[in-house]
Amino acid sequence: MVTTISATVPSRVERLAGSGIERIPKEYIRPEEERPSIGDIFAEEKMGGGPQVPTVDLKRINSEDLEVREKCREELRKAAVDWGVMHLVNHGIPEELTGRVKAAGEGFFGQPIEEKEKYANDQAAGNVQGYGSKLANNASGQLEWEDYFFHCVFPEDKTDLSIWPKTPSDYIDATREYAKQLRALTTTVLAVLSQGLGLEEGRLEKEVGGMEELLLQMKINYYPKCPQPELALGVEAHTDVSALTFILHNMVPGLQLFYEGKWVTAKCVPNSIIMHVGDTVEILSNGKYKSILHRGVVNREKVRVSWAVFCEPPKEKIILQPLPETVSEADPPRFPPRTFAQHIKHKLFRQTDQEGADTPKPDE
Numbered sequence: 001m002v003t004t005i006s007a008t009v010p011s012r013v014e015r016l017a018g019s020g021i022e023r024i025p026k027e028y029i030r031p032e033e034e035r036p037s038i039g040d041i042f043a044e045e046k047m048g049g050g051p052q053v054p055t056v057d058l059k060r061i062n063s064e065d066l067e068v069r070e071k072c073r074e075e076l077r078k079a080a081v082d083w084g085v086m087h088l089v090n091h092g093i094p095e096e097l098t099g100r101v102k103a104a105g106e107g108f109f110g111q112p113i114e115e116k117e118k119y120a121n122d123q124a125a126g127n128v129q130g131y132g133s134k135l136a137n138n139a140s141g142q143l144e145w146e147d148y149f150f151h152c153v154f155p156e157d158k159t160d161l162s163i164w165p166k167t168p169s170d171y172i173d174a175t176r177e178y179a180k181q182l183r184a185l186t187t188t189v190l191a192v193l194s195q196g197l198g199l200e201e202g203r204l205e206k207e208v209g210g211m212e213e214l215l216l217q218m219k220i221n222y223y224p225k226c227p228q229p230e231l232a233l234g235v236e237a238h239t240d241v242s243a244l245t246f247i248l249h250n251m252v253p254g255l256q257l258f259y260e261g262k263w264v265t266a267k268c269v270p271n272s273i274i275m276h277v278g279d280t281v282e283i284l285s286n287g288k289y290k291s292i293l294h295r296g297v298v299n300r301e302k303v304r305v306s307w308a309v310f311c312e313p314p315k316e317k318i319i320l321q322p323l324p325e326t327v328s329e330a331d332p333p334r335f336p337p338r339t340f341a342q343h344i345k346h347k348l349f350r351q352t353d354q355e356g357a358d359t360p361k362p363d364e
Contacts, residue, residue, distance in 0.1 A: 011132055013147050014115055017224035020078045029231045035264050038230050044170035044265040045253035053257060053266045053274075054079040061088035063186060068194065068336045076189070080277050080337035083292030085257055087272040093181045095271050100174035105220045105307055106250070107168035110150065111199040112178065119149070119163060124206055130163050145232040145298045147222045153309065155215035179216050179309070182246055186214070186311050189244060189275065197285055197326055207284055208313040213264040215312045221252065234296035234304070242278035242310040242343055249274070252304040258293040265297075279343065280313055283335045286322035315341035 016025070019328070030038065056076050063069040108116065121130035129151045135143045153175055165171045190202040190208070205351040208214050223234040234254060247255070255266040255274065266274065282291040283361050298304065321337035338346065 013145055014224045015113055020332060022227050024228045026230055029144055030233055035231060040247050041253050041299050043238055051259055051264055053085055053087060054083055055087040055089060055269055073192045076192050080193060080289045082276040086275055086293040087269040088275050089272045091185055091273050097178055098172055099121050101178045104168050104171040104174045106305060108165045109222045126234045139208050144235055145223060146234045147219045150209060151218060153218045154183050155217050182309055184217060186244060199325060208280060213314045217310045217312060219308045221306045221349055223298050226298040227298055229298045229300050232298055234298045237293050237295040239291040239293055240276050240278040243280040244311045245276040245319055246309045247274040247306055249306040252302045254297050254298055280320060282322045284323050286326035287334045288326060313340045
């Protein structure tokens with residue numbers, strides 16, 4: 001007998017996946033026109049030929065040799081212009097530390113659901129930090145095949161350690177150190193992207209809030225095995241609202257990018273961090289750097305886990321608009337001025353800037 005479970009009342013996808021169902025509830029089934037593009041992620045990851053997400057080696061990004069340094073930086077800028085996403089290797093964050101971060105996150109999700117529920121968020125009350133699953137936020141009631149843990153990880157004075165997992169015991173130390181090193185990498189990347197726009201190295205960092213105001217928000221995405229992966233998505237197609245997004249994963253493929261009219265599967269590159277240019281940098285650059293449409297695909301064989309860190313400007317203090325140096329008569333502003341909060345509302349809720357505020361859900 002085929003077991004099915006209704007998802008009318010939101011529940012953890014992990015519990016649903018482990019219940020023995022052979023068919024997923026209708027709330028998780030993607031629209032018919034979307035389904036033909038969802039294939040076997042393992043077969044697609046192995047395919048050669050066609051466009052590939054660029055890999056940028058940062059080993060010489062600060063070389064004393066000007067020519068060597070500039071060649072490295074130009075590769076990063078070109079990937080940001082052409083794709084808006086790239087694999088970063090030799091990024092300077094030790095493999096030992098990224099391994100600890102992964103072990104801590106997998107350790108948290110390896111606990112019984114009852115233990116994880118102690119950290120549950122309350123989206124309805126506007127509390128998005130903690131353990132959660134996506135609530136339907138559209139008329140069709142569609143859900144995504146994932147659970148997650150979401151929290152602010154930098155600056156330290158803006159973090160709330162009371163909602164960080166206490167188990168595994170290394171979770172807090174590993175995550176804090178990773179956030180600190182990732183923040184330094186953010187400065188390096190923003191400096192290179194600033195130069196690419198003909199600006200001073202520190203300009204983009206200043207425009208997104210600087211060391212005091214730029215928030216790093218971590219979302220650990222947990223994608224259970226899915227009995228009908230050809231009908232579901234872990235995360236639906238979107239662009240990131242952030243300035244930059246950095247992603248670690250457990251080497252199970254799942255990320256797809258919409259490039260030149262087709263979905264391209266990102267290959268698994270050992271010891272890399274995936275970096276996305278987000279909407280914030282796309283807006284500031286007047287579209288010269290791309291914020292690419294992407295999604296997460298699931299499978300029936302392996303659990304996929306990813307660690308996404310969104311580098312976000314302050315919600316109200318900064319007006320996001322194309323910088324004057326990126327605008328000309330031939331290339332007028334492509335984006336209207338908005339605060340980051342207004343951009344989120346416009347994008348996630350399709351509201352006008354005058355309508356009432358909603359609390360955004362961490363659904364990237």
